[in-house]
Amino acid sequence: MNHVDTLRIHFDPNQRILLNILLGFLLFGVALDIQKSDFEVLWKHPKAVFIGLMAQWFLVPALTLGLVYLLQPAPSIAIGMILVSACPGGNISNYSTHLAKGNTALAVTTTSVSTLASILTLPTIFWIGSSFIPNLSSLKQNIYINPLDMVQIVAMLMLIPLILGMGLNYKFPLFVSKIKKTVKLLSLLIFVGFIVGAILGNWENIKNYLKEVFVLTLIFNFLALFLGYLIAKMAKLSEGDARAITFETGIHNTTLGLILVFQFFAGLGGMALIVAWYGIWDLITAYLLAHYWSKN
Numbered sequence: 001m002n003h004v005d006t007l008r009i010h011f012d013p014n015q016r017i018l019l020n021i022l023l024g025f026l027l028f029g030v031a032l033d034i035q036k037s038d039f040e041v042l043w044k045h046p047k048a049v050f051i052g053l054m055a056q057w058f059l060v061p062a063l064t065l066g067l068v069y070l071l072q073p074a075p076s077i078a079i080g081m082i083l084v085s086a087c088p089g090g091n092i093s094n095y096s097t098h099l100a101k102g103n104t105a106l107a108v109t110t111t112s113v114s115t116l117a118s119i120l121t122l123p124t125i126f127w128i129g130s131s132f133i134p135n136l137s138s139l140k141q142n143i144y145i146n147p148l149d150m151v152q153i154v155a156m157l158m159l160i161p162l163i164l165g166m167g168l169n170y171k172f173p174l175f176v177s178k179i180k181k182t183v184k185l186l187s188l189l190i191f192v193g194f195i196v197g198a199i200l201g202n203w204e205n206i207k208n209y210l211k212e213v214f215v216l217t218l219i220f221n222f223l224a225l226f227l228g229y230l231i232a233k234m235a236k237l238s239e240g241d242a243r244a245i246t247f248e249t250g251i252h253n254t255t256l257g258l259i260l261v262f263q264f265f266a267g268l269g270g271m272a273l274i275v276a277w278y279g280i281w282d283l284i285t286a287y288l289l290a291h292y293w294s295k296n
Contacts, residue, residue: 022190023255024161029187030090030115031165032180045106051235052110052245055228057121060249061085061129063227064220068133073216076270078133080261081220083271084278086125087257088114093247095184096286100293102243110248119158122256123150153263157256213274217281225250225285243293251286254279 064085068078089111097107114121127150169176228249232242257275265271 020157020259023157023259025183025190026090026187026253026255027115027158027161028165029180029183030094030111031162032169032176032183047235048103048106048232048237048241048245049109049113051231051237052106052228052248053114053117055231055245055249056089056110056114057125059227059231060224061125063223065129065132067216067220067223071216071219072134074212074270075133075135076268077213077216077274078270079130079268080257080271080274081216082129082133083126083257083260084220084252084254084275085129085224086118086122087252087254088118088122089248089251090115090253090255092188092283092286093251095188096247096251096290097244099287099290100243100247101240102247102293103238103240104244106241107244107248110244114248115158115253116162118256119151119155122154123148126150150260150264153260154256157259209269209273210277212270213277217274217277221250221278221281221285225289246289247286251282252278254282 061082064081068081073081094104094107094111098104225246228246229242231249232245237245254275258272258279261268261271261275
């Protein structure tokens, strides 16, 4: 067994409650962007939405398994990669698409559909993907969960903020238009602040094991972004659509992933490290790529 497989990231109950609240706020921010017109985009331009969703639900998990077999990371890191690939996108991908002068309506629609569907797709992708990971026998007692238990937890974590956000947007659209930017900015600041706090609280473990996930995350994130752009271009979508699908494919809601790591896997070190570091790294690459595209 790899040393990172025995590592446990320390999170006290208060931090876990705070993380749940944070996720709720982030999803509330996503829901504020969901409007009836988004689903009109789904019907008017089904090809682009379909490609974006298929890239998230099928191609990224397949890419992840390919990397696992090729690079052979520690089992706990491999299972964390599967969890990342199963997580939906988030409002950061929408913001990045807007900054990059991509098709923001497509990004919002894809995020909306993938977030709502993730109540079922996340447990399904994780359960199927994890069944293909080699050398998991040493971790079986730590990683086996009933998929229905995960469905229940994901539904509880996501439905309430999504219903609140969508309901507020439907009933009070003018009020939502005034607070939307503030909520998005606050969501980003809270997310970054929480990740920084978690890193400082577990600095020794992270310092000793970051090398295990740094290069792997760089490769994983780059290939996911590249895959999204490549598939969109192969499908002959416009440049704006391709940029939107790039971010939707490469950026994942790792806050949800972290909650599941502590909810089901007792802070299993390799899982927590790859999920947390991917969340940090995709913020960096999303900003850099969006800034580059905004100039081109």
